[in-house]
Amino acid sequence: MGDILVITEHLKGEFQDITFEMLGKAKDLAGASGGQCIAVTFGNMNEKSGELGIADTVVSVSGSDDFNPESYAAAVKSVVSAKSPSLVMVGSTSMGMDIANSVATALDLPTVSYCADMSASGGGLSVTSSMYGGKMNVVTEVSGSAVAMVLAGAFNADAGKSAGSPSVEDFATELGAGKVRFKQLIEPEAADVDITQSDILVAVGRGIGSKDDIELAEELADILDADLACSRPLVDAGWMSKAHQVGKSGMKVKPKVYIALGISGAPEHIEGMKSSSTIIAINSDKNAPIFDVAHYGMAEDLFDVVEELVEELEY
Amino acid sequence: MKIVVPLNQVPDLVEDLEVDASGKALDTDDIKFKLNEFDDHALEEAILLKESGSANEVVAMAIDSNGADKMLFTAIAKGADKAVKLSGGNPADSHQLGKAFANALESEGFDMVFTGVQSVDDRDGQLGPIMASYLGAPCVSVVSGVSVSGGTAVVHKEYSGGMMGEFEVDMPAVLGIQAAKQAPRYAPVSKIRQVQETASIVEASMGDVGSGSGSAVASMAPPAKGSGAEMLDDIDDLMDVLKDKGAI
Numbered sequence A: 001m002g003d004i005l006v007i008t009e010h011l012k013g014e015f016q017d018i019t020f021e022m023l024g025k026a027k028d029l030a031g032a033s034g035g036q037c038i039a040v041t042f043g044n045m046n047e048k049s050g051e052l053g054i055a056d057t058v059v060s061v062s063g064s065d066d067f068n069p070e071s072y073a074a075a076v077k078s079v080v081s082a083k084s085p086s087l088v089m090v091g092s093t094s095m096g097m098d099i100a101n102s103v104a105t106a107l108d109l110p111t112v113s114y115c116a117d118m119s120a121s122g123g124g125l126s127v128t129s130s131m132y133g134g135k136m137n138v139v140t141e142v143s144g145s146a147v148a149m150v151l152a153g154a155f156n157a158d159a160g161k162s163a164g165s166p167s168v169e170d171f172a173t174e175l176g177a178g179k180v181r182f183k184q185l186i187e188p189e190a191a192d193v194d195i196t197q198s199d200i201l202v203a204v205g206r207g208i209g210s211k212d213d214i215e216l217a218e219e220l221a222d223i224l225d226a227d228l229a230c231s232r233p234l235v236d237a238g239w240m241s242k243a244h245q246v247g248k249s250g251m252k253v254k255p256k257v258y259i260a261l262g263i264s265g266a267p268e269h270i271e272g273m274k275s276s277s278t279i280i281a282i283n284s285d286k287n288a289p290i291f292d293v294a295h296y297g298m299a300e301d302l303f304d305v306v307e308e309l310v311e312e313l314e315y
Numbered sequence B: 001m002k003i004v005v006p007l008n009q010v011p012d013l014v015e016d017l018e019v020d021a022s023g024k025a026l027d028t029d030d031i032k033f034k035l036n037e038f039d040d041h042a043l044e045e046a047i048l049l050k051e052s053g054s055a056n057e058v059v060a061m062a063i064d065s066n067g068a069d070k071m072l073f074t075a076i077a078k079g080a081d082k083a084v085k086l087s088g089g090n091p092a093d094s095h096q097l098g099k100a101f102a103n104a105l106e107s108e109g110f111d112m113v114f115t116g117v118q119s120v121d122d123r124d125g126q127l128g129p130i131m132a133s134y135l136g137a138p139c140v141s142v143v144s145g146v147s148v149s150g151g152t153a154v155v156h157k158e159y160s161g162g163m164m165g166e167f168e169v170d171m172p173a174v175l176g177i178q179a180a181k182q183a184p185r186y187a188p189v190s191k192i193r194q195v196q197e198t199a200s201i202v203e204a205s206m207g208d209v210g211s212g213s214g215s216a217v218a219s220m221a222p223p224a225k226g227s228g229a230e231m232l233d234d235i236d237d238l239m240d241v242l243k244d245k246g247a248i
């Protein structure tokens, strides 16, 4: 294993957690084999390179602070060509998805997606990916150079956070053909509920079956003085508003108690709720991945359980 | 404007999934396949753009396989104008698959390609950027909300916490659709039957899919049941936990 390139990610001038999660792991893997851990930053983020103390070097790509799928991918492509790392780590995130496979295709490298674990193996790398919505782990042996898309939350961010003063190398690069132009950042609409502040959340998933039946969960939430949350499909179906969505493209929550009703536990959902103090999952599928992160579970029909529970609590 | 939507069939994840005898792949003998949910959103967004007058043709495209015909006829029943089925090759990895679609797209012609943001099976979010690279077209993934004027599209790309980036994209382009403006429509069985009798599916070649550069899967297994959840037997147990954790 040689050098590892970590593509940092930032939003509104702050490095995102995924950056530190990848750096911690990269340092570990590179260190074991005498390789370097190289962080790539964009725009003015080089001014914050002090936060990337764990990296051996920072390669600073000039240009805009605002993410652009085309120009960021073009820049990463030239950095990878110039540095020939044995591994490129990219977040399995909205931004990472635009970068990873453009770079991999242009440079003819394989991509391993959804990396939940990585370890040195022989001269290469053994990568475990969480697939099929978390129901299967797939192990891939990587020998040559590759691009790894790292699952958010898979590695400890604290392990990658250390202040320092890595050397910063300015990297002049091409920025693509200008076919994609950033216009603006859009903040979420103001909402009547802030589920990141809730003590107790009753979260509803697709298992609820219909919009009308959400009422039942609402009833339980009322009794428990809890707020209602949900998984993404309910928002996409127009059954609940975006402010209630927990997960990768929704809110990150950590209530004292999180009650998941009919939620399968896809990695994108877990990313948003796994830090809850107590997670209680009710799902009729005993193999649902949600039971791997929940503290307590009931493999039963949610309607039976919630109706009975409401009755019990009311009388 | 012409929008092509590649459609993929994936295992229904609600089912019990098992590994086959090779220990490297899913046992697909007894499982049900269905349209990848994000592809349904991609198709819906394309049909909505047609209905609003921004697009004039929607083409559904799939790899020839068991169930592909039914999936494509259903797409026509929902509002696609044409269905294309790719055969004559056996793409072994996502680079080869991307090449197959890129070849077919070049002969079909397109202004936009809407893929789903990802397949829920095993090649997460790769195909769009891969075929865009082969086609020399720009690609934006995790898109919800597309509007079109002239030769450009304005798209909203979702980040975390409900934030979005707005981009202007020159066409032809590839977009990975996360969610359509409204929930995907449903095609009644009677309509699908009628389409099956009247419409036809165009066959196209995958062409030269190249040498690929995939990585080899070493093994596949359900995640080890670690500590996992403590399973509760009845409502009394559940009440105890809720009390203990201060929820009641």
Ligand SMILES: Cc1cc2nc3c(=O)[nH]c(=O)nc-3n(C[C@H](O)[C@H](O)[C@H](O)COP(=O)(O)OP(=O)(O)OC[C@H]3O[C@@H](n4cnc5c(N)ncnc54)[C@H](O)[C@@H]3O)c2cc1C
Pocket: A204, A205, A206, A207, A208, A230, A231, A232, A233, A245, A246, A247, A248, A249, A250, A251, A261, A262, A263, A264, A265, A266, A267, A268, A269, A272, A282, A283, A284, A285, A288, A300, A301, A302, A303, B014, B117, B118, B142, B178
């Ligand atoms: C880029 C990207 C970002 C995403 N962001 C998010 C996000 O922020 N948040 C999010 O949640 N998802 C997100 N997703 C979607 C995610 O991949 C899953 O599709 C989603 O989390 C599934 O939601 P679900 O668990 O409610 O539905 P499903 O996966 O369909 O699960 C429904 C569950 O209900 C159970 N069930 C059915 N009937 C009953 C019953 N009567 N009683 C009990 N249980 C029942 C089933 O066994 C099943 O496990 C994202 C996906 C992508 C690609």
Ligand SMILES: Nc1ncnc2c1ncn2[C@@H]1O[C@H](COP(=O)(O)O)[C@@H](O)[C@H]1O
Pocket: B005, B006, B007, B008, B009, B036, B038, B039, B042, B061, B062, B063, B094, B097, B114, B115, B116, B117, B118, B119, B120, B122, B123, B124, B125, B126, B127, B128
């Ligand atoms: N075998 C396939 N046939 C048709 N479309 C596909 C196929 N694989 C992937 N796609 C399309 O590409 C998107 C992303 O897939 P993936 O790269 O597998 O996550 C899917 O949502 C589909 O629109």
